[in-house]
Amino acid sequence: MNRKSARILVFSTEKISDPAIDMAGLLKLHYPPTVYTISVPCSSGVKPRWILHALEKGFDGVFIAADGLDCTYGETCTEKTGHLVSRTHEMMKEKSIDPARLRMAAICSVCSEAFVKQVKSFNEYLLKTITS
Secondary structure, three states: OOOOOOOOEEEEEOOOOHHHHHHHOOOOOOOOOOOEEEEEEEEOOOOHHHHHHHOOOOOOOOEEEEOHHHHHOOOHHHHHHHHHHHHHHHHHHHHOOHHHHHEEEEEEOOOHHHHHHHHHHHHHHHHHOOOO
């Protein structure tokens, strides 16, 4: 199978990372066309079962665009999201799913280039692993 793009599901936050992703489009910054986003109020609200469901239903990877310190719901958002990712990594190992198929990075409202760089890097990694 010779694919150019991995299927990546992005959990993005309404007030912080969504504007950065929208701006990437406005600035015509290119990233894989097989990136799909779901908006959530806060990245710490993403459920491990959502991540596992996405991977079991055919997504190659899941990326959480965390709020960082800008979260309007609390200062510990990034810490909580980190714990969520760690817990989900353990669940993935139990199901024999490569934990590297889940990534998280803080993406602020003006971090369009950082988002594109993260997604492109994740896409390259996933393509190497799914074609190996």
